[in-house]
Amino acid sequence: MAVQIVSILLSALLTENFVMVKFLGICPFLGVSKKTETAFGMGMAVTFVMALASAFTWLANKFLLIPFGLDYLQTILFILIIAGLVQFVEMFIKKSLPSLYNALGIYLPLITTNCAVLGVTLLNVQNYADSFIFSLLNGTFSALGFTLAIVLMAGIREYLDEDAVPECFRGFPIALLTAGLMSIAFMGFSGFSIG
Amino acid sequence: MADENKKTAMSVFKNGLFTENPTFMQLLGMCPTLAVTTSLQNGLGMGLSATAVLICSNLLISLLRKIIPDKVRIAAYIVIIAAFVTVIDMSLQAFMPDLASSLGLFIPLIVVNCIILARAEAFASKNGPLHSAVDGLGMGLGFTGALCIISAIREILGAGTIWGITLYGTHVQPATIMIMAPGGFIVLGLLIGTINFIVKKTKKGADK
Numbered sequence: 001m002a003v004q005i006v007s008i009l010l011s012a013l014l015t016e017n018f019v020m021v022k023f024l025g026i027c028p029f030l031g032v033s034k035k036t037e038t039a040f041g042m043g044m045a046v047t048f049v050m051a052l053a054s055a056f057t058w059l060a061n062k063f064l065l066i067p068f069g070l071d072y073l074q075t076i077l078f079i080l081i082i083a084g085l086v087q088f089v090e091m092f093i094k095k096s097l098p099s100l101y102n103a104l105g106i107y108l109p110l111i112t113t114n115c116a117v118l119g120v121t122l123l124n125v126q127n128y129a130d131s132f133i134f135s136l137l138n139g140t141f142s143a144l145g146f147t148l149a150i151v152l153m154a155g156i157r158e159y160l161d162e163d164a165v166p167e168c169f170r171g172f173p174i175a176l177l178t179a180g181l182m183s184i185a186f187m188g189f190s191g192f193s194i195g
Numbered sequence: 196m197a198d199e200n201k202k203t204a205m206s207v208f209k210n211g212l213f214t215e216n217p218t219f220m221q222l223l224g225m226c227p228t229l230a231v232t233t234s235l236q237n238g239l240g241m242g243l244s245a246t247a248v249l250i251c252s253n254l255l256i257s258l259l260r261k262i263i264p265d266k267v268r269i270a271a272y273i274v275i276i277a278a279f280v281t282v283i284d285m286s287l288q289a290f291m292p293d294l295a296s297s298l299g300l301f302i303p304l305i306v307v308n309c310i311i312l313a314r315a316e317a318f319a320s321k322n323g324p325l326h327s328a329v330d331g332l333g334m335g336l337g338f339t340g341a342l343c344i345i346s347a348i349r350e351i352l353g354a355g356t357i358w359g360i361t362l363y364g365t366h367v368q369p370a371t372i373m374i375m376a377p378g379g380f381i382v383l384g385l386l387i388g389t390i391n392f393i394v395k396k397t398k399k400g401a402d403k
Binding site (some may be wrong): 020021022023024025026030072073074075076079080083109110112113114115117118119122123146166167169170172173174175176177179180181183184186187 | 223226270278280306312377380385395402
C-alpha cells in the first residue's frame with residue numbers, strides 16, 4: 001500500500017507530470033505563469049478543485065453511472081460536477097482571499113475548462129475505478145505536479161522579462177521554448193520507478 | 196467587427212481561417228495542439244473532430260441564444276458541447292477505432308477545448324445560425340490547418356515519415372525528441388515566433 005502510494009506520488013509529480021509529459025493544463029500553465037505568487041495560488045486552487053473533483057466524480061461514477069449502465073454520460077456528468085465545484089471555489093476565494101481573486105482574474109472560472117481537471121477524472125475512472133483512495137491521491141498528486149511545473153515556469157519567466165529576448169519571440173513563443181527545455185529535463189525522470 | 200450588417204458569410208469564414216486563427220493568433224486550445232500533433236493523421240483527425248463539434252455547438256447555441264437565461268449560459272454551453280463531444284467520441288470508437296485509440300483521452304477533452312467555448316461565448320451567442328455555423332467551420336478549419344502544419348513538421352523531423360510514408364530511408368536517423376513532449380513545445384514556440392516575425396515585416400512594408 002505504502003509503496004503504491006509513493007509510486008503514484010512520484011509518477012504524478014515527475015515521470016508522468018501533467019504539464020510537462022502529458023500536455024494537460026497548458027492554458028493556465030502559459031497564462032498564469034508570469035509571477036511566482038500568482039502561479040502558486042493558481043496551483044493551490046487547481047489542487048483543491050482536482051482533489052474534490054476526483055472524490056465526487058468517483059462517487060458519481062460508482063453509485064450513479066455504473067449501476068444504471070450510463071457510462072457513456074461520463075463526460076457530461078463530470079464536466080457538470082467540475083463546473084459546480086469551480087463556482088464554489090470561486091465564491092470561497094472571493095470572500096476569503098480577495099487579493100488572490102484579483103490576481104487570478106479570468107483564469108479562475110477557466111479552471112472549469114482546464115483540461116487537467118477533466119483529464120484526471122477520466123483517467124481515474126480508467127485506472128483506479130475500484131479504489132476511492134487511489135483516485136483521490138492520484139488527483140491530488142497530479143495537481144501538485146501541475147503546481148510544481150507552473151511555479152518553476154513562473155520562476156524562470158520572472159527572469160526572462162529582464163533579458164533581451166528578440167522582439168518577435170517575446171511573451172508566448174519564448175515561454176513555449178522554455179517549456180520545451182523544461183520538458184527535456186523532466187524526460188530525465190522517465191523510467192524511474194519504485195516497487 | 197463594428198458594422199455587423201455588412202459582415203458576409205465569406206468574411207466570417209476567412210476571419211476564422213486566417214485573421215483570428217485560433218491557434219497562431221489567439222493562442223487557444225493549446226493542450227490538444229501540443230498533445231496529438233505527433234503525426235499528420237492524428238493532427239487531421241483531431242482537427243476535424245473539433246471542427247464537427249464546433250459547427251454543431253455554434254449552430255445549436257445560436258438557435259437557442261434567446262432562450263438560454265444569461266446567468267446559466269456558460270453551464271448550458273458546456274452541456275451542449277459535452278453532448279456533441281460524446282456523439283463524436285462514440286462515432287469515432289465505432290467507425291475509426293484506430294484513430295480513437297491513438298487520440299485517446301483527448302477526444303473527450305474536446306469538451307474543455309477553449310476554442311469551442313470561446314466561440315460560443317464570443318460569436319454564437321450574438322449572431323444568427325448561418326453566420327455561427329460558418330464561423331464554426333472557419334475557426335475549425337483554422338485549427339485543423341494549424342494542427343496539420345505542426346504535426347507535419349513534427350512527423351517529418353521526429354519519425355522521418357509523412358502520413359506514415361517513410362521519407363528518407365535508413366540513412367538518416369530521425370530526431371525522436373520531436374515527436375516526444377519537448378518537441379511539441381519547441382516546434383510551436385518557433386512557429387509562433389516566425390509568424391510574429393512575418394506579420395511584423397509585412398506590417399512595416401505596408402506602412403512605407
